[in-house]
Amino acid sequence: MSYAIIGFGKIGQALAKAFARSGIEVSVATTRDPESFASDATAIGPGIIPKRLADAVNADVLFLAVRYESHRDVAKALPSWEGKTIIDVTNAYGVSPEELGSLPSSKVVEQAFTGARLVKGFNHLIASVLEQEPRVQGGRRVVFLASDDEGAAKQAGELAENLGFAPIALGGLSEGGLLVQARGNSWGKLIFKDLIKFD
Template sequence: MNFGTIGAGTVAQAIAGHLVAAGHKVTLSNSRGPDTLLDVVTRLGPLASAGTAAEAAAADMVFLAVMWPQVGDALAGLPAWDGRILVDTTNTFAELEVGTAGEFVAQRAPGARVVKAFNTLYAQYIAADPRHAEGRQLLFYAGDDAAAKADFHAVADAIGFAPVDAGTLREGGRLMQIGGPLSALHALKQAQ
């Protein structure tokens, strides 16, 4: 499986770092163009590359890691999703008419199988090694497509997190959004 990021800030770089460390290829993108990411991909190593948003979005699993006000622009004009997985890491402080942030993203990425994840953790917990002597960092996720959630679960587990299915984009998304009971919950699954 190959991976891409739409956005290349702290969260995207942290996720890419875990994926590269596990031996996966990752294409990072941002709104300023691939040339602005040369230092980032050099630091991440030979499995990381810089590309356009369209190139990153062509990956099997794509991480949307932009600030909330940029979500619409970041998803506009991308090729058809054709069932690829889009992992929405964004957070919004605004009240949405559509329901949850994950549902909002799903409406703007028709054909994508959207999984909501990484939005409950502060970036420092995403970047750090999720494996600790006491256990592994919990990572809540939500989605409406069971196969996409299973694929995401396998990837999250393989890079060291302890993934926990929080439900659908609507119900799980409510639990995970800012102000929900899972927001900023930093806990470990105890080692057995």
């Protein structure tokens, strides 16, 4: 299984740190030339591989960690995303419900990535929290996952476990997904909730 993080701002780098801690190799890409962020990637760890977007999208599982407004530009990198799982880490804060066609933002993202299996996840924590060691006081930091595809949600959950987090499934994008998405100038009820699960 191969992994990529598309977007290398604060959230993308926080995710890369989680991969580095767990010793799991991941490609990182932006719309910029990889040389422009290679030193930042190297500083995180040897398994963080800077790539061109056209190469990074060959991964099996991709974290979409760009600004919500940029998701369509990323989607153009492939004519079909069949067989790939996209973990949507975007937040559509400031985007009106009308602009979203009254859909959850992840449904709009899903439409752009033709054929992909989409999971909403890892987006409810701010970067400074997401980048921390997820094992806390004998428990594990929670990440919420929502998807209309049970197989994709399970796959994302297993990856979250491997990264040291405690995944909690919220159900479908139109139900649980609304709890972890921004719309207009409001945030879902679970956004910014830093919870620890004790086994």
